[in-house]
Amino acid sequence: MAKIIRFKKQDLIDYTIKFMEKLGVPAGDAEVVGDILIEADLRGVSSHGLIRLSSYYGNRLKAGYMNPETITKVIKETGTTLSFDGGNGLGQVNGYRAMEACIEKAKTSNIAVATVNHSNHYGIAGYYAMMALPHDMIGISMTNSQPLQAPTFGRTAVLGTNPIAVAAPSDKEYPYVLDMATSVVAIGKIKVYEKKDEKIPMGWGLDDNGTVTEDPKKVQSGGPGALLPLGSTEELRSYKGYGLALLVDILCGALSGASTLTDVGFPHEPRESDVGHFFMAIKIDAFRPIIDFKSQIDRMIRLLKDSPKAAGQETIYIAGEKEYIAAEENRKNGVPLLDKIVEELTINGASIGAAFDARPIG
């Protein structure tokens, strides 16, 4: 049975810095990466948490597939827009800087958009959208990714899981934070079923004929099968999920000048991934007083939560609510890591001379 071990957030950030410094990443940048990864673990999105530190970022850095020093260079700037070249640096560092600059710009221009090309996997999309919240702005964050998703009527992975995240501030309720892959599920979910030797639900993935399959082994990362777009089948309108996935590739790739579709690299490939990101900030009081907006969001949340439940259901959730509840709990009790992750961190840390020295809580 998998066991959960808990740590202080700061201890894990300190370790991330130590680990990444060994690979040439400046401490300040490593701290940004650590915060974004550990926030994922806190919010219950462990698939995008510290599990990726060595297996993903560490391996790419060690192999020299991406640059440890992230130079986020402005290619073009106007009063409302910023185009960055991410210089094949860390996705989190590029993402953080781009969203920060986007918010800064929106303070005077009310609306701002920033794109990044030549970047890498940036972790949870929601983190960057949420950066807008303390500024009373609506935040939007998207990224394209390596091909894992088939278009409607296709049978191979041509599109990334291309997530969309949007955050909007509330008054007393939790903020609205939507953070969703445009495929039904992410590839990690398929792997969990494969490991457990269980069938996946019909509607998640395709085999290499383009037929919906229950066999997780047939829906593999890098083909021959593929993930299905949100909506699953034509009958349930998968053209919408597919259309949204393509939209993300247009905004993150075609608009930024990054790679798109099958040109986006897999993390294990010995080349630049050339991932693209898209960020937007909307200053709410350019439209109406912030308190009016926030009160209306609260009322909407209450109305949704108080509306009648389906038979057998007790709670209607708002986008982001489950993650806020998990994060509150975990901030009190410590960042939860699976024992297997801790083991992996220990082994991989030792291999580069960065012993995993964070002490479990309790």
Add this chain to the structure above:
Amino acid sequence: MAKIIRFKKQDLIDYTIKFMEKLGVPAGDAEVVGDILIEADLRGVSSHGLIRLSSYYGNRLKAGYMNPETITKVIKETGTTLSFDGGNGLGQVNGYRAMEACIEKAKTSNIAVATVNHSNHYGIAGYYAMMALPHDMIGISMTNSQPLQAPTFGRTAVLGTNPIAVAAPSDKEYPYVLDMATSVVAIGKIKVYEKKDEKIPMGWGLDDNGTVTEDPKKVQSGGPGALLPLGSTEELRSYKGYGLALLVDILCGALSGASTLTDVGFPHEPRESDVGHFFMAIKIDAFRPIIDFKSQIDRMIRLLKDSPKAAGQETIYIAGEKEYIAAEENRKNGVPLLDKIVEELTINGASIGAAFDARPIG
């Protein structure tokens, strides 16, 4: 059997003007409404076409539920934003003016957003997004609507079908035009099955217990059942469709100051609907040269269309492609209207002294 009768577009626009002038709508405004309705018929989206002229807009105008003279008033304006009060006028006129102003602003500011409150049903969302295309901009258009959709784990209609439309220009291929309700299907689709006395597919709607049903009668406009969000069930991730529906309500309602969720009025209700819209324009060459963007869009479209097809499928479509093909065909052969629609237009036209005098082609 339903028969299709074809007309010249200009004849139908002339008739729309004649019909609406009888109800007090200025000719210029009626022309805008006519163009938007007839473009829907041309693009094969007849559910949002002239079928609505009398049954929807005509009836609300006759009953005095909305104002024939649309005064789209600026409430607040900045260098990048516009908040309009739609004055309970025609949704199409408000939408057209707001998107036009948004595009005009984006010519100098590169990014612009316009919101409208106190508006009404505005027809196909895609029309406004597509207005950005000739300006080499990406266009976005959303509207909230009367409650027809249940949240995940709910069982009553709390959210509108809240469509999202995005258009992006291409070079030689058809532009990308996504125009999608955030529910699996729109309510009109359910009514078609009801009329044919056929079962609806599992995953489209709920009965009044919140159980997925095949009975179209149980999924009624105004309850007690409801449409399901894109994704259909929790297993297939309906929280994403539900989250997008809520996003549309946030941007169109909470940001604009319009009504949201169950406060949005049904067309038959003797009151203001207080629908809200959200528009955005992004000038592409603020980020990179337009020709680079357009060539990449073309390459993406070719790559998707040339990728391997699922067993039994011949074509992978791009968002908007089917509608462009239908529109090309119909522009040659004439606007197709079902004989029943023509009959309805004739009866309703006569009742207000605006005889339907458009002559069928051929």
